[in-house]
Amino acid sequence: MTFEEFKQFISKVGNVPLDMIHEDASFRDDLNIDSLHMVNLLIELNNHIPFDFAVVQDAEVLQTVGSLYRAVKGVKANV
């Protein structure tokens, strides 16, 4: 999944305009995605590209679009 596809996925599942989604966008503050919606997003994402939930255990990972993308892709560097 490329970052572009990841953005489109979040836009669709989270009902957020695509142009608001960028690497530093905060799920909570910028995209208004609350915790229950976040769980739904992670479960949908896991159906789409299976990943180990252990990587998203840390609240920091769930902060921004970029940090979640990096965690599920298993990469540490910037996208």
Next chain:
Amino acid sequence: MSKTLFNWLFDHVKDENKVIVSSQSGDYSYKDLLAEINKYESLLNQLGDIKGKRVAIIVPKLPAFLSISFAVNKLGGIFVPISPMLRSEDLMSILDLIQPHIVFSVDEVNQFSFKSRVLQWAENKQVSLFLSPDCKNWNLHSFTGEIIPLEEEPMTLIVCTSGSTGVPKGIVVHLEYFEKMIGGFNIPLSFHKEDHIFIMPPMTSMIGLCAIMVLMKENIHVLTTESYSIPDVLRLMQNHKINKIFTSPSLFRAIYLFAQNTNASFLDYLALVMLAGEPVTDDFIKLIKNLNCKIIITYGMSEVGGLLYSPLDIREGIEWHQLSGVEYKLKDQNDEGIGEIAFKLDIPFGGYYKRPDLTKEVFDDGWFLSGDLGRINDEQKLEIVGRKKDMIKKGGQQIIPGEVEKIIANHPQVKKAVVVGIPHQVYGEQVIAFVQGDASLTKQEIYHYLTDKLARFKVPDEILFIEEFPIIQGKVDKITLRKIAIQKLQITK
């Protein structure tokens, strides 16, 4: 003055140093809380006598929230917890209904400025606002203008819920409610002094607040969360070796899915899960079939507290028993024996604040009409079969379709909006809005319009455009709309 909630809780504390409440803010003993309560008493004393004054509390941090509530109660005021999840429209209608004399509010939550909304509301009214960026340091802003009359009727607090037409309702609560609820929690949870019980319903909800108070009264360590981010919740569970949890099926599903997909031992200490707030689905039972602890379900309503519980593990079935002092009957049964479940209690319903008309609608000759439908099954047991009201239950939160419909319909390009709930794997139920509007109107435009107007959980999960609404007996046919929604969403998937 008659006994206060504060006296009820603090007069007979045996060990002041015992840690009694915990949250992400920290651990607090009775002694810590008493010190905080004193601090808030001093703040409130600046305003003179607060007897009969309503004090709204929009405070997301547990220690400050509890201490302000107790300080207000101790001084003879009426406290009104307000959810920090609210946004402009629902917040303003609650402030208009309650007309608080004093407001404690955090400045901002998730970039939504409560400060600016509360300041705006207070204009031209004689009110005092305590505002704080961190729920620790408070600044007093005093306004002059129209004098708000004092409350004449005695009451402990008012809890706010969304009303069925989108106009909020306040539930008047007296101390007796808490006294009665000791049994309501003790029977299903079987308290033990070594327990660490996690209460997941928000502390501003009647059920969440009541559970915290009852456990404090019974000297049981109670934990509650200030954040519903699942990693935050799991960390709290792990740090405190929680052995009992009171939650909704959808929140528990979220916790379980997370815990199950990690190696961490979040659920190792868990001995009992007590569910409430939503029906349990087959899907949920399947999910938790291997969980090694007892899982039970209870049934209650904010207005009157706990009513029924099932002592069986839900994996073995549900057998409703009444809690002590509760009677029930089925009203206006149809040919299949299905009728609305009505409850009679040994403490009366406190009524809806300033709405005797609404109180009369649900409280008929001492019987409280639940809005839920039930029947007596072949084994002569009560079975809950559905809801008479069309309230949606998403993630343990209640959503009144009328409220969401009204706000969408305010959009200049919308002709009519109808909101229904359909099943959802994570939320329990999801919110679907059917919208009839101009051809140029887009979903994104509606989502944009709803930002800041409604709490996030009330924002529709899907918006579907419709040319004509199906009508049955002169009303929009919501059953057909639900079927259309399920069909359309399955096709999209």
